[in-house]
Each structure stands twice: as structure tokens, then as C-alpha cells.
Amino acid sequence: xxxxxxxxxxxxxxxxxxxxxxxxxxxxxxxxxxxxxxxxxxxxxxxxxxxxxxxxxxxxxxxxxxxxxxxxxxxxxxxxxxxxxxxxxxxxxxxxxxxxxxxxxxxxxxxxxxxxxxxxxxxxxxxxxxxxxxxxxxxxxxxxxxxxxxxxxxxxxxxxxxxxxxxxxxxxxxxxxxxxxxxxxxxxxxxxxxxxxxxxxxxxxxxxxxxxxxxxxxxxxxxxxxxxxxxxxxxxxxxxxxxxxxxxxxxxxxxxxxxxxxxxxxxxxxxxxxxxxxxxxxxxxxxxxxxxxxxxxxxxxxxxxxxxxxxxxxxxxxxxxxxxxxxxxxxxxxxxxxxxxxxxxxxxxxxxxxxxxxxxxxxxxxxxxxxxxxxxxxxxxxxxxxxxxxxxxxxxxxxxxxxxxxxxxxxxxxxxxx
Amino acid sequence: xxxxxxxxxxxxxxxxxxxxxxxxxxxxxxxxxxxxxxxxxxxxxxxxxxxxxxxxxxxxxxxxxxxxxxxxxxxxxxxxxxxxxxxxxxxxxxxxxxxxxxxxxxxxxxxxxxxxxxxxxxxxxxxxxxxxxxxxxxxxxxxxxxxxxxxxxxxxxxxxxxxxxxxxxxxxxxxxxxxxxxxxxxxxxxxxxxxxxxxxxxxxxxxxxxxxxxxxxxxxxxxxxxxxxxxxxxxxxxxxxxxxxxxxxxxxxxxxxxxxxxxxxxxxxxxxxxxxxxxxxxxxxxxxxxxxxxxxxxxxxxxxxxxxxxxxxxxxxxxxxxxxxxxxxxxxxxxxxxxxxxxxxxxxxxxxxxxxxxxxxxxxxxxxxxxxxxxxxxxxxxxxxxxxxxxxxxxxxxxxxxxxxxxxxxxxxxxxxxxxxxxxxxxxxxxxxxxxxxxxxxxxxxxxxxxxxxxxxxxxxxxxxxxxxxxxxxx
Ligand SMILES: Cc1cc2nc3c(=O)[nH]c(=O)nc-3n(C[C@H](O)[C@H](O)[C@H](O)COP(=O)(O)OP(=O)(O)OC[C@H]3O[C@@H](n4cnc5c(N)ncnc54)[C@H](O)[C@@H]3O)c2cc1C
Numbered sequence: 001x002x003x004x005x006x007x008x009x010x011x012x013x014x015x016x017x018x019x020x021x022x023x024x025x026x027x028x029x030x031x032x033x034x035x036x037x038x039x040x041x042x043x044x045x046x047x048x049x050x051x052x053x054x055x056x057x058x059x060x061x062x063x064x065x066x067x068x069x070x071x072x073x074x075x076x077x078x079x080x081x082x083x084x085x086x087x088x089x090x091x092x093x094x095x096x097x098x099x100x101x102x103x104x105x106x107x108x109x110x111x112x113x114x115x116x117x118x119x120x121x122x123x124x125x126x127x128x129x130x131x132x133x134x135x136x137x138x139x140x141x142x143x144x145x146x147x148x149x150x151x152x153x154x155x156x157x158x159x160x161x162x163x164x165x166x167x168x169x170x171x172x173x174x175x176x177x178x179x180x181x182x183x184x185x186x187x188x189x190x191x192x193x194x195x196x197x198x199x200x201x202x203x204x205x206x207x208x209x210x211x212x213x214x215x216x217x218x219x220x221x222x223x224x225x226x227x228x229x230x231x232x233x234x235x236x237x238x239x240x241x242x243x244x245x246x247x248x249x250x251x252x253x254x255x256x257x258x259x260x261x262x263x264x265x266x267x268x269x270x271x272x273x274x275x276x277x278x279x280x281x282x283x284x285x286x287x288x289x290x291x292x293x294x295x296x297x298x299x300x301x302x303x304x305x306x307x308x309x310x311x312x313x314x315x316x317x318x319x320x321x322x323x324x325x326x327x328x329x330x331x332x333x334x335x336x337x338x339x340x341x342x343x344x345x346x347x348x349x350x351x352x353x354x355x356x357x358x359x360x361x362x363x364x365x366x367x368x369x370x371x372x373x374x375x376x377x378x379x380x381x382x383x384x385x386x387x388x389x390x391x392x393x394x395x396x397x398x399x400x401x402x403x404x405x406x407x408x409x410x411x412x413x414x415x416x417x418x
Numbered sequence: 419x420x421x422x423x424x425x426x427x428x429x430x431x432x433x434x435x436x437x438x439x440x441x442x443x444x445x446x447x448x449x450x451x452x453x454x455x456x457x458x459x460x461x462x463x464x465x466x467x468x469x470x471x472x473x474x475x476x477x478x479x480x481x482x483x484x485x486x487x488x489x490x491x492x493x494x495x496x497x498x499x500x501x502x503x504x505x506x507x508x509x510x511x512x513x514x515x516x517x518x519x520x521x522x523x524x525x526x527x528x529x530x531x532x533x534x535x536x537x538x539x540x541x542x543x544x545x546x547x548x549x550x551x552x553x554x555x556x557x558x559x560x561x562x563x564x565x566x567x568x569x570x571x572x573x574x575x576x577x578x579x580x581x582x583x584x585x586x587x588x589x590x591x592x593x594x595x596x597x598x599x600x601x602x603x604x605x606x607x608x609x610x611x612x613x614x615x616x617x618x619x620x621x622x623x624x625x626x627x628x629x630x631x632x633x634x635x636x637x638x639x640x641x642x643x644x645x646x647x648x649x650x651x652x653x654x655x656x657x658x659x660x661x662x663x664x665x666x667x668x669x670x671x672x673x674x675x676x677x678x679x680x681x682x683x684x685x686x687x688x689x690x691x692x693x694x695x696x697x698x699x700x701x702x703x704x705x706x707x708x709x710x711x712x713x714x715x716x717x718x719x720x721x722x723x724x725x726x727x728x729x730x731x732x733x734x735x736x737x738x739x740x741x742x743x744x745x746x747x748x749x750x751x752x753x754x755x756x757x758x759x760x761x762x763x764x765x766x767x768x769x770x771x772x773x774x775x776x777x778x779x780x781x782x783x784x785x786x787x788x789x790x791x792x793x794x795x796x797x798x799x800x801x802x803x804x805x806x807x808x809x810x811x812x813x814x815x816x817x818x819x820x821x822x823x824x825x826x827x828x829x830x831x832x833x834x835x836x837x838x839x840x841x842x843x844x845x846x847x848x849x850x851x852x853x854x855x856x857x858x859x860x861x862x863x864x865x866x867x868x869x870x871x872x873x874x875x876x877x878x879x880x881x882x883x884x885x886x887x888x889x890x891x892x893x
């Protein structure tokens with residue numbers, strides 16, 4: 001096995017695949033993709049529903065179909081892929097240590113690395129729901145894997161906590177498979193999933209959505225037998241006396257995704273508190289030069305189309321780094337202003353050139369708000385939105401000229417006109 | 419007929435079982451659950467106490483100090499993770515400092531070595547994240563931490579490798595005293611006969627005692643915990659206790675041997691052995707832990723759980739031969755520091771109470787060492803490659819959070835005591851114990867269990883009985 005590559009990509013999901021293709025097309029052909037699963041495609045392989053690619057391909061594909069388009073592009077370019085291979089660590093000098101059954105533990109020296117490890121689901125434990133530890137409690141993605149990949153039903157009477165997209169998709173999927181979904185409970189006053197999923201996955205099937213409600217207790221000795229759901233007050237604390245009891249055998253949690261940055265941390269790369277991914281420039285370059293990040297390991301995206309877009313930026317940037325060498329940064333910081341949960345990228349590197357698209361999430365629901373990007377005391381860009389909700393990522397573009405003119409840190413904020 | 423039947427496979431029964439296999443005997447271990455170590459030994463703080471807490475002259479004090487001294491070599495032989503991280507009992511006011519001095523002198527009477535009272539400065543150096551309200555502490559360098567179920571599993575596995583027999587799903591429901599021994603009957607109607615019986619049934623110890631006519635009441639007191647991600651592992655170095663006062667003992671905050679942080683336990687009386695967690699309990703734990711540390715990374719909680727202490731009204735361990743029935747031994751009412759005391763209790767029961775009396779001979783082929791390379795992830799690259807060269811399944815990672823390989827999972831299912839369900843694999847390998855709590859690996863672990871045991875995946879359980887993880891196939 002070859003001990004060095006120009007570019008090593010960690011993760012063969014949609015982000016890693018698109019990054020590989022983009023880097024190749026930018027002139028770097030010596031690429032290795034490392035993937036721990038037996039096949040490429042990442043989490044898309046278990047997303048057999050439609051709705052992928054509407055933005056990018058203007059057609060509605062299933063997850064595996066969307067992945068297949070990128071896999072065939074990778075194959076056309078004869079990019080080296082190692083599946084069933086887990087990366088164990090990444091060190092500062094871009095030395096990647098990985099392991100598989102054939103090679104054992106081995107190292108690969110890279111000139112540049114792209115992090116594309118994706119994310120994981122928050123578990124029940126993270127929420128501290130009291131009660132029993134009976135069987136029948138799953139994160140929505142695990143249930144999805146059992147149903148779509150293995151062909152087994154994790155349960156028959158289901159309560160879902162959290163209105164994340166995977167939870168909504170699974171509400172529909174389980175219903176179509178003959179299960180009864182009794183309720184979807186969301187602790188917040190608004191859902192965290194996409195509007196189209198609320199309509200297509202809950203409303204169309206008459207599945208009740210309980211906003212401002214949470215699961216306060218899980219019952220059952222061997223298998224779950226029921227849950228208690230309570231209404232919460234404005235501080236999201238359960239209100240006594242509002243308990244509703246459901247007889248169910250299954251509880252699914254769809255309470256958020258967390259970028260999987262253990263390797264990133266291990267390499268000493270700076271992480272953002274907001275995104276829980278690396279702090280990056282618009283090239284998606286991390287605090288370690290020549291190490292890039294894209295897709296859900298960087299920020300949790302709503303749609304795979306945006307993952308591909310971001311991955312292409314990382315791929316092109318990595319190629320530029322490999323072919324042109326390190327360029328001294330001239331970076332300004334991008335700060336979270338009023339009503340902003342996070343902005344990605346967190347840095348704008350003026351040495352890169354070109355326009356910059358800032359992605360952000362808001363903290364609450366806002367009707368007809370204005371987004372402003374401020375530098376010093378003046379607005380450098382504004383944009384009107386119809387509505388902004390935390391569940392849907394927004395973006396605003398700074399033109400090349402605007403970027404060139406930045407003379408200090410910028411701040412993104414969202415306000416509703418009085 | 420067995421020479422000895424041990425009832426209950428917690429740390430007490432487990433270590434006694436192992437000790438018995440050091441002799442030329444036929445022994446069996448009877449456990450009502452589907453796996454070993456499903457009682458107090460599964461869910462506790464995992465602290466190897468130094469021994470300053472127990473009242474001088476009690477069995478608790480004696481076996482605590484002796485067990486503490488033995489733990490390092492036992493853990494070493496069995497390949498169980500153990501670390502002597504030292505304990506600190508923290509005082510938050512001058513009255514509590516006085517109390518610390520009492521504890522220190524109690525410790526000295528019990529024979530605990532190295533105890534010191536330290537001031538604020540030294541405490542801050544040792545625990546940078548300690549609350550600013552802390553004024554001093556008692557430092558006991560011999561306090562340690564261990565994986566409690568790891569200890570029981572390894573001891574039982576080692577005993578089985580040395581010829582001991584394990585019977586799970588064997589709930590003892592009656593015991594008949596007969597000529598030369600006992601007939602012990604299970605709920606399924608299975609019988610074993612044995613010359614001697616050791617009652618290590620934890621919470622069930624009172625019921626077992628009643629089966630031979632001894633009346634010993636065993637009470638139940640629950641303790642609830644929170645466990646934080648390894649990412650927060652550096653929040654605390656030593657095991658931190660509150661100074662015990664009239665109002666109670668508070669909770670402890672400690673690293674675990676696996677690098678997590680454990681917070682708890684509460685202490686609440688209850689009628690039965692249920693291990694449900696409660697909102698109040700978990701809220702109490704987070705509140706108290708917040709008083710101990712300056713920064714408490716509660717956002718990094720990965721799970722909560724509860725365990726139940728089995729205590730006797732004597733408020734001391736009951737370790738003795740039944741007064742009424744000869745050949746029947748009780749080891750019950752083993753509340754804290756029972757985990758710490760377990761090797762010493764096993765030694766005492768087997769060597770002092772039984773071996774001489776029955777004239778047992780030592781088993782020359784006994785091998786007390788268990789396979790040492792249990793945690794593959796901790797090996798060097800060269801060592802890993804040597805293992806993978808022999809068995810490629812060690813090259814396949816199944817649990818990404820805890821980096822557990824297929825080889826280790828297969829080993830857990832195949833070797834003694836065999837894992838039969840998802841939680842059994844988890845306790846043996848840590849697969850599913852990390853930050854995603856099995857979200858990714860559970861389907862794969864279920865497949866491996868099904869394949870190895872030759873059962874359909876729908877019959878795979880989370881934790882024995884009817885705790886099936888799946889309910890039929892899709893349309
Ligand atoms: C919350 C908590 C915190 C603790 N912290 C510590 C600590 O930090 N340090 C320390 O040293 N100690 C600690 N302890 C104490 C320690 O955990 C116990 O002393 C020890 O685990 C007791 O072991 P055991 O084998 O007696 O009981 P158990 O582990 O409960 O084992 C009893 C076994 O008997 C089986 N059984 C019961 N009835 C029957 C029957 N009829 N037939 C067959 N089998 C039966 C049960 O299923 C069980 O497996 C703590 C305990 C608790 C609960």
C-alpha cells in the first residue's frame with residue numbers, strides 16, 4: 001500500500017465524494033478516500049426516501065441515487081478508495097493513521113487532508129430522560145437503518161421525541177410499514193425539521209405534532225410499555241399536571257445532530273462552539289493549514305445539495321493548496337450578531353479572492369426579517385427574508401468587491417423591522 | 419454433586435467463585451439473570467475506597483482496608499482496568515475541617531496509609547477545577563477507581579476457564595438441606611446438589627436466607643448517577659467526596675477508569691430493586707456536582723443510570739456460616755465498600771471459613787491470569803498488527819465512539835462468560851458505551867450475536883428475557 005498521497009479524504013459520504021471529484025478536476029489526481037463502512041455514500045445509503053437533489057439536479061432523487069451519481073464520478077476518475085477502513089488518528093503533520101482487516105494499522109502521509117466524517121445523532125442520554133432502560137429506545141437514524149437497510153421493524157407503536165428531519169421521515173416510514181405513530185413531541189414552540197417534511201410526513205398521515213411538549217418518563221421493564229409526555233413552560237421546564245400518557249413499545253429520539261470531530265480535536269484543530277465543527281475560512285480551511293473540512297462534520301446542513309456545494313469548495317481549495325503551496329492568510333473574523341446562532345465560515349481570508357457566501361442559523365422564528373452584515377459601523381450587505389426559522393439554514397453573499405473592502409471583523413445580525 | 423454452589427454472580431459471588439477454583443473442587447455459580455453481574459455490582463461508583471469511612475472494628479473496615487491492598491494485584495492478574503487516582507474529601511467550611519480530622523484519625527485506626535489534611539492552596543493545585551468555596555480536604559492517596567462489572571466478569575471468566583460452571587437464568591426458589599449437602603432448585607425446575615452453599619445474592623440475600631430458615635432483613639437504597647463524555651475527562655483528577663455531615667454524605671465526582679466523569683449517587687430507600695431514574699434524583703446530582711466544581715460540563719452528559727444498595731439492619735457486612743444450618747454461608751448486606759472489599763471477603767470466606775474445615779487441596783493447574791490484551795484500542799500499532807495478522811476481524815471497527823473491533827465483539831460472545839445480548843456485549847467490550855450510545859453499532863452487534871448464537875436477529879435482546887430489540891420484518 002502506498003504510503004503517501006497528495007490528498008487524503010476522510011469519509012466517503014456525499015461530502016467526501018464531491019470534494020474528491022472537485023479536487024481531481026482542479027488538477028490533483030493522487031487522491032485517497034478512506035471510508036469505514038463497506039460501501040461509499042455515507043448516511044445517504046439508508047435514506048431511501050425521495051427529495052434529494054432538488055436544488056442541484058432539479059429532480060427528486062432517493063439518497064442512494066444521489067450518492068450513486070457521485071460514486072460513478074469518483075469511479076470514472078479512478079480515485080483510490082479504501083472502504084471498511086477506520087481512521088484512528090490525524091496528527092499535525094497530516095499523517096493519517098488508519099486500520100482495516102487487510103492492511104492492519106497503517107499510516108499515510110498527505111500533503112493536504114479533507115475532513116468529511118459527517119455527524120452523529122444526539123442520544124437519549126444527552127437529554128437525561130428519566131425512567132427505565134428497557135429495549136425500544138432508539139435514535140431515529142438507528143431505527144432508519146433497521147428498517148431500510150436490514151428490513152426489520154424496531155417497533156409497532158411509536159412516540160417520537162424531537163421534530164428533526166430524520167424523526168419526521170421515520171414517522172412516515174414507520175407508518176407506511178404498518179406501525180402506529182402516536183405523537184411527535186417537540187420541546188420548542190417550533191419544529192426543527194423542514195416545513196416540507198412536516199407537511200409530507202406528519203400532516204398527510206394525520207400524525208399529531210405536540211409543540212412545547214417533551215417526554216418526561218419512559219416506562220417498561222424489558223421492553224418499553226409507555227411514555228409520559230408533559231407540556232413545558234417558556235423555560236422548557238415540564239409543567240406539573242399536564243402529563244399525557246401513551247401506551248407504546250418504541251420511543252424514537254430525533255433531537256439533533258452533532259458533527260463528529262474526534263479526529264479533528266485529536267489533531268489540535270480549533271473548533272467552533274456554535275457549529276461544533278472546525279473554525280474555517282471561506283475555503284473551508286481549518287486552523288491547520290492544508291487541512292480542510294466540509295459537509296456535516298463542519299456544520300449540520302439541512303440538505304445534501306448544500307453539502308455537495310460546500311465540499312466542492314473544499315476540494316478546489318485543497319487542490320489549490322497542493323499545487324500552489326501555502327499562501328499567507330489575511331483573515332477577518334465573522335462574528336455572530338443579534339439573533340444569530342452561528343455563522344460558517346467563521347473567518348474570511350482576503351487573500352483568497354472571489355465572493356464569499358456566509359451560511360447562518362437564527363436563534364428563533366422571525367417573520368420578514370432583514371439580515372445585515374456589518375463591518376465597523378456600516379452595513380456592507382443586507383438581505384430581506386420572508387421568514388427565518390432555526391431549522392432552516394440561511395445564507396448571504398458578499399461580493400468580491402465587498403470582501404476586498406473589509407477593513408476589520410464583520411458581524412452578521414438579523415432584525416425584524418419595527 | 420458439586421462441592422460448592424455459589425448463589426449470585428456479583429463481585430462477591432464472582433470473586434468467591436474464582437477463589438474456589440484455586441482448589442480441587444467442583445463448583446457452580448447460580449445466577450437468576452440472563453447474564454452475570456446484573457445487580458449492585460453492575461451499577462455503582464466504581465471507587466476502591468481507601469478505608470477511612472467505616473467505623474473501626476467493623477467487618478466493613480477490616481475488609482475495606484484489606485481489599486484495597488489486594489486490588490492492584492487482582493486487577494493486574496485479571497486484566498481489569500484499575501487506577502490509584504487518590505481520593506479527596508472536600509471541606510467547604512471550618513466545621514467540616516474538624517470533621518475531616520475525625521475521619522483522618524478513623525482512617526489511621528483502620529490502618530489506612532498516607533492520609534493527610536491539606537489546605538486550600540494544595541487542593542487547588544491538585545484539582546484546578548475545584549469550587550472556590552472549598553477550604554481544604556482530606557487526601558487519601560490509596561483511594562482508586564476500577565471498572566466494577568469488569569472485575570466481576572473477569573473473575574467469573576477466569577474461574578470458568580479453571581473449571582467452574584456457570585448457570586444463568588437460574589433463579590433459586592428453594593433450598594433443601596439433605597444428608598451430606600443441599601438441593602438447590604430454580605424457578606424453571608432445574609436442580610443442583612451441593613455439599614456447601616454460599617449465599618451472595620445481594621438484594622435477594624434475605625429471601626435466600628429465609629429458604630433455610632434464617633431471618634435476615636435486607637433493605638434497598640437506590641443511587642442515581644450521571645455519566646459525562648470522555649471529552650470532559652479532565653474536569654476532575656481525584657475522586658472528590660463531600661464531607662459527610664448529619665445532613666448526609668452528598669455525592670461524589672470522579673473520573674472513571676475509562677476516562678469518563680461519574681456524578682452521584684443519590685441515596686433513597688425503596689421497597690424493591692427497581693433501577694428507574696427520576697427527575698428529582700438526576701436534578702439533585704447535577705446540583706450537588708455543580709457545588710463541587712467550578713465548571714461542570716453537564717452538556718456533555720451521555721447517560722444516566724441507577725443502582726441499588728443491599729444493606730442489612732446490622733449496618734455491617736454479614737459474612738458468616740449460618741448458625742442454624744451447617745455448610746451454608748451468608749455473604750450478604752454487602753453495601754459500600756463491598757466492591758473494594760470483594761477480594762478480601764473472597765479470601766476470608768474460602769480460606770478461613772471453608773478450606774481448612776473441609777480439608778480442600780489446592781488445584782495445581784489453576785491459572786489466575788486472564789488474557790491481558792482485553793482492550794485492543796490501547797495496544798501499540800505493532801501489537802495491533804500482530805493480532806490482526808492472526809485474526810483479521812480485529813481490523814474491523816464496529817463501535818466508532820469507543821473504537822471497538824469486530825474481533826473483540828466476537829471474543830465477548832465466544833469466551834467465558836459468554837455475552838448473549840446487546841448489553842452483555844456492551845459491558846464486556848464498551849461497544850455502545852460511548853457518546854452515541856450504540857446508535858451506530860447496535861445493528862452490527864445484533865447481527866454478530868444472531869450469527870454466533872445461530873438465532874434470528876429478531877430474537878436478539880437488549881438485556882435478556884423479552885427485551886427484544888426488533889418486532890418483526892418490514893412489509
Ligand atoms: C449506588 C451504589 C454505589 C456504590 N459504590 C461503591 C463504591 O464506590 N465502592 C465500593 O467499594 N462499593 C460500592 N458499592 C457497593 C458495591 O457495589 C456492592 O457492595 C457490591 O457490588 C455487592 O456485590 P454483591 O455481589 O454482594 O451483590 P450484587 O452485585 O447485587 O449481586 C447479587 C447477585 O445475586 C443474584 N441473585 C439474587 N437473587 C437470586 C436468586 N434467588 N437466585 C439466583 N441469583 C440471585 C442477582 O441477580 C445478582 O446478580 C456501591 C453500591 C451501590 C448500589
